[in-house]
Amino acid sequence: MKFLFRKSPDAGESTPQWAKDFPINVEEDNYVARRDFTKFMVLTSFAFFAGQCWIGMQNVIRKKRGEPAMTAIADLKQVPVGTVLPFSYPGEHDPCLLIRRSETELVAYGQKCTHLSCAVTPQVEQLLCPCHEGCFDMTNGRPISGPPRRPLPLIELSVRGGTIYATGVQERTV
Numbered sequence: 001m002k003f004l005f006r007k008s009p010d011a012g013e014s015t016p017q018w019a020k021d022f023p024i025n026v027e028e029d030n031y032v033a034r035r036d037f038t039k040f041m042v043l044t045s046f047a048f049f050a051g052q053c054w055i056g057m058q059n060v061i062r063k064k065r066g067e068p069a070m071t072a073i074a075d076l077k078q079v080p081v082g083t084v085l086p087f088s089y090p091g092e093h094d095p096c097l098l099i100r101r102s103e104t105e106l107v108a109y110g111q112k113c114t115h116l117s118c119a120v121t122p123q124v125e126q127l128l129c130p131c132h133e134g135c136f137d138m139t140n141g142r143p144i145s146g147p148p149r150r151p152l153p154l155i156e157l158s159v160r161g162g163t164i165y166a167t168g169v170q171e172r173t174v
Ligand code: FES
Pocket: 113, 114, 115, 116, 117, 118, 129, 130, 131, 132, 133, 134, 146, 147, 148
């Protein structure tokens, strides 16, 4: 067993008291560092593996659940050009925004920011997240700036007999 003693400038040749009280075992210290690194690598690998399993399970559950039911959102005339209508789809705890950009263009997105799920709010041509200043393009829901990397979920729409329906959700990754 080898010990490394650091000498204080005024210690002369004798070993200072603090070095006797707190000796450093260099070999043991290196061994612990290697062991800690290995432990870190194993735990990190396990965390990645668990994360992949969790994502896989979520996909299986989502597929088993099937497509969400078609749901009426509003009458077309209730959403004039330039307005935004909040609604929930597919469940009551899934807030979404319906945006009428022109006479013929309707888009809808999930309202939860893809960074940490704060609610995005419409601004001029953009959807802004107030939490960390994330910004999404209103035309396609893709991130423009800030921390979000994934687009907002796209709500599929259909207009039949003057009524706007939500018919599905596209969870997009790019
Ligand atoms: S939660 Fe939206 S940018 Fe962080």
